[in-house]
């Protein structure tokens with residue numbers, strides 16, 4: 001039987017690669033994002049029977065409700081929620097950061113994620129489905145300028161683990177994937193600069209959206225008695241050593 005995934009943030013990076021990987025494995029996908037033309041291109045590439053485009057801003061609750069209510073029958077029985085839509089904005093220290101950027105990250109990475117999860121939980125329980133969420137190493141090891149992004153991802157990492165406790169006995173599987181550096185549009189969005197993005201990734205052999213998509217697909221397709229609680233993949237060339245000492 002064909003299974004259905006609801007993948008947020010499928011217009012770029014990890015989400016887009018996840019839709020491709022899941023469809024290649026025989027899944028149907030609801031693909032969400034604000035950029036309608038990109039979702040249209042995915043439908044053209046993979047087929048309208050495989051991909052349903054749901055164009056909405058995850059911060060807009062009415063639009064989220066409408067997108068869920070408008071799911072065609074073939075896409076309505078969701079077996080897997082991939083909580084992927086998210087972003088960082090800015091790298092300034094907290095004392096100089098823009099409050100609007102902070103609000104955007106909280107609204108997207110925290111509020112929208114928990115809201116969508118709550119709305120889809122009854123269906124996921126009914127179908128003994130699965131939730132896979134994109135947290136981040138930024139939620140486990142802080143770095144300068146990470147501030148609210150790091151906080152939002154610590155929330156994501158922990159909320160996802162907490163879901164596992166609440167879903168005890170339901171058969172619903174829950175996994176937090178907490179990657180290090182993945183070359184996507186993430187740094188372009190964070191800095192507004194293609195140059196800054198190219199400079200960060202150059203020579204580092206970072207992970208790709210396809211690498212993470214491969215892990216998401218693997219987790220999703222494990223036998224139903226197995227649950228991966230958390231995964232923390234990194235490129236070999238990145239590590240988590242970061243202690244600093246300021247000298248007077």
Ligand code: NDP
Pocket residue numbers: 008009010011012013014015032033034035056057058059084085086087088108134135136137178179180181182183184185186187189209
């Ligand atoms: P990209 O910028 O390439 O993709 C982000 C996706 O999120 C886009 O599809 C974008 O769609 C969507 N999105 C962002 N804001 C909204 C919104 N308000 N409404 C709807 N969709 C939205 O980044 P990544 O693929 O790298 O990031 C995916 C997830 O992985 C994020 O949660 C990120 O925090 C996490 N992550 C990324 C890492 C990295 O190094 N790249 C490492 C660890 C975690 P659109 O703009 O069309 O709306």
Ligand code: 8X3
Pocket residue numbers: 135136137138179180181182
């Ligand atoms: C994205 C990874 O290290 O750039 O979550 O914060 S990092």
